[in-house]
Amino acid sequence: MFKKYEIYKTDKYNMLTVEVQGKTLIVREISDQWGEDTHTFISRPEMMHWAQNRFRATDFVGREEELEAIMAALKEV
Template sequence: MIKKHTIYKKDNWNMMTIEVQGRKIVLREISDEWGEETHDFLSRPALMQWASDRFPKERFETEAEWEEIMNAFREV
């Protein structure tokens, strides 16, 4: 059984989804700048480490914005 989570979706060209396929976690990031990138993780801690590196708190205007994204990752 595959569980699908949407981290964010701004439009058809800027979105991030995660599929949990048994023990494997597949993250797809689509952006108008870079196209589609896929990342595979074997554990949630690895996913969370990637997320904190990819979305540093300093890049967000408010802490609430950052918290929202991180909470979406925690719910996976």
Template sequence: MSKGIKKVTIYKQDKWNMLNVEVHGTRIVVRVISDQWGEDNFEFLSRPALMHWAEERFSVERFQGTEEERLQILEAFKEV
């Protein structure tokens, strides 16, 4: 019997800028919504693949917020 979809909000700045993760059994779907780029979806088949993507996307060099915000986002991904 399916447990359904687990949804996790990684961050939400407003209704136009957010990142959500949905766990569909063994598939993990990341939905990035931004006022600049619209909606992007990324699909992963494992948590290590998800974490690799998250660490690249939210690397120190690329992230434009504070280090505390960056670490909170990465911690939220670890809890998925």
């Protein structure tokens, strides 16, 4: 049985989930602009490094709380 974490979901076309399969972390990013993108990581630090590059503070100007919530949810995985 895999553990699945919902990081955020704004609707059925915009969401980010993480599946934990043993030591492997599978991040699925679904967006109405880009479709589904899947990233596979072998460690939490590797996933967090990706997240810090993917979710930049400059993209969340005026929405800093949203960025903090995403990063906090990823750290809890």
